[in-house]
Amino acid sequence: MDNLVKICGLSTPETLDAALSAGADMVGFVRIPKSPRHVSLSLGHKLSLQARGRTQRVVLLLDPSDEELAQAVEAINPDLIQLHGSETPERVAEIRSIFKRPVMKALGIAEPSDLQALSPYAGADHILLDAKPPRTAGALPGGNGVSFDWQLLNGLDRKVSFMLSGGLNPDNVAEAIRLTKPQAVDVSSGVESGPGLKDPARIEAFIRAARTAFAAARH
Numbered sequence: 001m002d003n004l005v006k007i008c009g010l011s012t013p014e015t016l017d018a019a020l021s022a023g024a025d026m027v028g029f030v031r032i033p034k035s036p037r038h039v040s041l042s043l044g045h046k047l048s049l050q051a052r053g054r055t056q057r058v059v060l061l062l063d064p065s066d067e068e069l070a071q072a073v074e075a076i077n078p079d080l081i082q083l084h085g086s087e088t089p090e091r092v093a094e095i096r097s098i099f100k101r102p103v104m105k106a107l108g109i110a111e112p113s114d115l116q117a118l119s120p121y122a123g124a125d126h127i128l129l130d131a132k133p134p135r136t137a138g139a140l141p142g143g144n145g146v147s148f149d150w151q152l153l154n155g156l157d158r159k160v161s162f163m164l165s166g167g168l169n170p171d172n173v174a175e176a177i178r179l180t181k182p183q184a185v186d187v188s189s190g191v192e193s194g195p196g197l198k199d200p201a202r203i204e205a206f207i208r209a210a211r212t213a214f215a216a217a218r219h
């Protein structure tokens, strides 16, 4: 995973096309019913076929059962499974072994001690560092457009590879890359005009800004 840009929560053919045309390295399909970005299995199947061969397809789930995973894997045929709940390292290993797909585990960061959660997940294929959800009623476990203090990652072993997310948008992604030096970035609500409504112009602007910042970070 190097200098990759993921656009998450795509739920229409038109906005998926915008992400593909703008060169997204990964696109995410959310299978979380309470999310405004949730896709049914049939829509996920259709969108996955549209993206096949053009980008990596990611399915995002929250503490999924084996049955939920089996349905999502069959319909969407993802290249990567993103787990955004409280899945233990053992459950991550089990999911990798049963479904034979790489797994990305999301971890919430709010204070320095949260970085200690990374090493138990060394068996995951990728780590996604996200903000912890706000403590307000109805808040989703992710996709809230909330950032964490990027300076917290100063304490991270630089050999650790991670994808950065949480409140990224076209205006702040360059600064986020400059400060945290992630291997990849992920955005959902920061490229929307309203909850679940992806904005093609913001998708394009985000990818352009991230690419420029990754290129600058290499020098």
Ligand SMILES: O=C(O)c1ccccc1N[C@@H]1O[C@H](COP(=O)(O)O)[C@@H](O)[C@H]1O
Residues within 6 Å of the ligand: 008, 009, 028, 030, 032, 035, 036, 037, 038, 060, 084, 128, 130, 140, 141, 142, 143, 144, 145, 146, 165, 166, 167, 168, 186, 187, 188, 189, 190
């Ligand atoms: O996008 C969602 O609806 C979502 C729902 C539940 C868990 C995670 C979700 N998305 C992921 O959350 C982060 C941050 O999103 P944002 O850019 O701050 O809106 C990102 O990794 C999404 O993949």
